[in-house]
Amino acid sequence: MAEARYRKRMSRSDPRLYVPASDTAFVEGQTLSLPPGQAHYLGNVMRQGVGSLVRVFNERDGEWSAEIAALKKDRGSVLLQHRERSPMATEGVELLFAPLKRDATELVIRMGTELGVTRFRPVVTERTNTHRLNLERLAIIATEAAEQCERLDVPEILPPESLRVVLAEWPEDRPLFAALERRPGEEASVQAAALLIGPEGGFSETEVEMLKRHGAVYALSLGPLVLRAETAVCAGLARLSAGAEGSV
The missing domain is CATH 2.40.240.20 (Hypothetical PUA domain-like; domain 1)
Structure with missing residues (x-):
């Protein structure tokens, strides 16, 4: 009663x-x-x-x-x-992204949490403009976003690491989709484990070649227009989510 x-x-x-x-x-x-x-x-x-x-x-x-x-x-x-x-883990992908200016990074954390990111991994690229992150504040933003969107878990936010180091340690059986500007995407028959979004200036040619050589990396096209990094995060997560739903 x-x-x-x-x-x-x-x-x-x-x-x-x-x-x-x-x-x-x-x-x-x-x-x-x-x-x-x-x-x-x-x-x-x-x-x-x-x-x-x-x-x-x-x-x-x-x-x-x-x-x-x-x-x-x-x-x-x-x-x-x-x-x-009852307890239920969020089904989504890990997000690798180059740190942006403070407001843009906070927006990425908030939107990514609402779109089901399971873990945030900041990566430092050759064209990354900022290397400092207030991880405590970002954790608060992720928590507030989880409270608002009604998910039951709060995504982890890792300290920044070099993209080169992350790729060197990335397992080849974990599909990583990389948003590469002005390059055609691949129609992969695998479900993404993670999404990689580069800095405002895009990846360097050296980084593009490094990504293309990695066995776990698939190129992901976000359309013909050049997007701001935070917009690319939303577009990429929506694209991978739609692909996962379509394969069910």
């Missing part, structure tokens, strides 16, 4: 919070303490109070309905009620 009441009261507009998995699995009646940032968000941004309903989730425990049990300034807690969705 209580579970039915909770389900009826739950709304898709209720705040949704990612709570990382801990040593203790979620169970009905459990009280979870909220990090200061989430408590502030609920009280000051969303104007929620004690008794309001929220949804909490992570990749191990799934998604749960919960009720705010306490909320004061930057501290708060929620009472778990019922599991609404």
